[in-house]
Amino acid sequence: MNDDFLQEYRKRPPAEFAEALYGRIDAQRSPRWFRRLAWAPVVIALVVIGALSVSPAARAGALSVILTLGGVEVEEMDALPVAEGPVFQAEWVSYSFDEAQEALPFALRLPAYVPEGYAPASEIQVIHAGVRRPITTVSVEWHRGRRWIRLSVEQWSDLQPPARLLSGHGSAEAVQVRGTQAALVRGAWRAADGTYDSGRGLTLIWVEDDLVYTLHAPGTGIPAETLVRMAESVED
Amino acid sequence: MIEWLSPAKRVSAVDWNAVYAEELPRIYNYFRYRVGDDAVAEDLTSTTFEKAWRNRRRYSEDLSAFSTWLFTIARNTAIDHFRRHRETVSLDAIADPPGELGVESLVQRRSDVDRLTGLLRTLSPRDRELVAMKYGGDLTNRQIAALTGLSESNVGTILYRLVGKLREQWEDEG
Numbered sequence: 001m002n003d004d005f006l007q008e009y010r011k012r013p014p015a016e017f018a019e020a021l022y023g024r025i026d027a028q029r030s031p032r033w034f035r036r037l038a039w040a041p042v043v044i045a046l047v048v049i050g051a052l053s054v055s056p057a058a059r060a061g062a063l064s065v066i067l068t069l070g071g072v073e074v075e076e077m078d079a080l081p082v083a084e085g086p087v088f089q090a091e092w093v094s095y096s097f098d099e100a101q102e103a104l105p106f107a108l109r110l111p112a113y114v115p116e117g118y119a120p121a122s123e124i125q126v127i128h129a130g131v132r133r134p135i136t137t138v139s140v141e142w143h144r145g146r147r148w149i150r151l152s153v154e155q156w157s158d159l160q161p162p163a164r165l166l167s168g169h170g171s172a173e174a175v176q177v178r179g180t181q182a183a184l185v186r187g188a189w190r191a192a193d194g195t196y197d198s199g200r201g202l203t204l205i206w207v208e209d210d211l212v213y214t215l216h217a218p219g220t221g222i223p224a225e226t227l228v229r230m231a232e233s234v235e236d
Numbered sequence: 237m238i239e240w241l242s243p244a245k246r247v248s249a250v251d252w253n254a255v256y257a258e259e260l261p262r263i264y265n266y267f268r269y270r271v272g273d274d275a276v277a278e279d280l281t282s283t284t285f286e287k288a289w290r291n292r293r294r295y296s297e298d299l300s301a302f303s304t305w306l307f308t309i310a311r312n313t314a315i316d317h318f319r320r321h322r323e324t325v326s327l328d329a330i331a332d333p334p335g336e337l338g339v340e341s342l343v344q345r346r347s348d349v350d351r352l353t354g355l356l357r358t359l360s361p362r363d364r365e366l367v368a369m370k371y372g373g374d375l376t377n378r379q380i381a382a383l384t385g386l387s388e389s390n391v392g393t394i395l396y397r398l399v400g401k402l403r404e405q406w407e408d409e410g
Contacts, residue, residue, distance in 0.1 A: 003399045005406050006371045009352045013264040017278050022256060024282070025289045188242050203242055216242050 067172055070181030071207030073164045074172040080194035094123040100138060106155050106211060108138055113233035115226055118142035118149060149222070149230070152214040163205055163212045168196025175204070175224070177231045182206030184224055202227050256285070259303065262373045263310050269368035270314055272353045280317055284310045307373060307383055311365075318361075355402050363398050370395055 064077040093103075101108055103126055114120075121141040137154045154163075165172075167185045175184045183205050187198035201218035204227050213234070215227055263284055267277035287309050356364055369375045369383065377395070381388040 002403065003371070005348070005352065005403065006367065006399065008348055009269060009356075010261075010265045010372065011268070013260055013278070013281070017281075018260060021260075021282050021285060025256070025285060201242065218242060 065169070067183075069172065069174045069183035071163060071212075072183040072205050074183050074185060075164065075166050076169045076171060077166060078169060079196070080166065080189045093126050095126055096122075097124055100124040100126055104138055105136055106153075106209075108140075108153065109235045110140060111151065111230045111233040112235060113230055114142050115144075115149070115220075115222055115230065117144045118147075119144070144220075147220045149215065149217045149220060149227075152212075152216070154212040154214070155210065163207060163214075165203070165205065167203075168198055171196065171198050175228055177204065177206045177228060178208060178234065180206055180208060182228075182231070184228075186224075188218055204228065204231055206231065255302065255306075259306055260285070262303070262375075263306065265372035265374075266307070266310055266368050267314065267372070269356060269372035270365060271317070272356060276317070280310070280313050284313045287313065303375070304379055304382055307369070307375065307379070310373075311383060314365075351406070355405055358405075359398070359402075363394070366391065366395055367398060367402075 064075050067074045067076065095103055097108075108124075119142060121143055125139045127137045137152055139150055139152045141148050141150045165183065165185060166189075168187055168189075171187045172183050172185045175182050183203075185203040185205070186201075187196055188200040189196055201216070201220065202222065202224055203217075204215040204224075206213050213231070215231055217227055260281070264277055264281045267280045267284075268274060271277055271280070284306070288306055291309075356367065359367065366380060366384070369380045370377075375383075377388050377391045380386070380391045384391070386394070
């Protein structure tokens with residue numbers, strides 16, 4: 001059916017409008033106080049950032065603190081923001097290891113070392129998603145009874161920044177993994193009220209070869225050194 | 237049982253620069269088809285993107301559905317707009333009642349855009365929204381079905397009839 005006449009009504013948004021709206025959104029990308037700090041004298045910035053890094057009370061009092069650890073941005077905050085919109089769940093496709101290798105646009109490399117007693121799950125989960133551009137995530141798990149460790153590897157196309165986490169105040173620190181800086185995040189959000197428990201599990205995340213690696217061990221009691229060892233053992 | 241969300245659970249994987257460039261024309265034109273007024277369309281587009289930005293942390297995993305999420309916000313924004321401007325809409329309807337836009341008044345319109353604006357005003361709110369989603373928002377029938385709760389085939393049938401009716405009017409008045 002010829003519907004060209006209906007297409008003719010479309011037009012490009014006026015440039016002034018598009019630029020003004022973009023400017024307003026861009027201005028909200030960092031908390032106002034944080035942006036002001038960026039323009040403050042270096043000495044003042046160092047004093048404030050130093051205080052934030054050593055004083056849990058000072059960090060808890062701030063709205064949010066954005067830390068850049070290697071290729072990872074960690075935004076630390078008091079409570080997980082609650083929004084009004086719908087939450088969508090990803091739809092995963094399960095594969096065997098060989099099938100997953102076929103389905104992935106990158107080579108899946110797994111850790112040679114896994115903590116004692118943890119056995120690999122029989123299926124590997126893959127999601128293909130993206131806003132016009134492909135984003136592929138693969139997830140591999142190891143189980144020990146009801147405890148589990150998950151490795152997620154994501155290829156995020158040319159998205160920037162490459163990885164971003166939201167966590168509680170004082171939860172993130174820098175560690176070295178495979179010759180690059182990684183973010184080690186302690187704790188998890190409580191879904192019911194959005195508060196953070198820094199004693200609930202570990203997450204280790206780093207960027208390597210344009211892939212984002214995330215090792216997540218909730219409630220396993222595994223020490224950070226073990227998780228780092230697991231990360232170090234990822235096959236070259 | 238307590239449910240825990242890992243820090244990585246809420247990773248913000250949306251490239252906002254790309255989203256802005258790709259989705260702005262679609263949202264803007266959706267509102268133009270919906271309200272028929274460029275200035276109002278700009279206001280509603282702004283509201284939609286600012287809401288989406290504020291709520292971006294809620295959107296984390298199903299990136300393939302990002303357009304659907306954004307259009308959900310746009311639809312709610314349109315509903316709020318029409319609720320707030322109910323009296324104005326009523327007055328407009330009295331001045332130019334839907335379905336009664338005559339041949340003469342259409343012929344007097346100076347441009348195709350004006351003519352199409354007039355034709356769109358003859359549609360019921362539901363039909364106009366479907367046209368706005370399809371031709372303004374460039375959504376597929378499946379996406380429209382997901383947003384409206386109609387079946388995909390129903391969306392296709394309604395749009396087919398609407399386009400036929402509008403084209404007939406368009407050619408008659410051309």
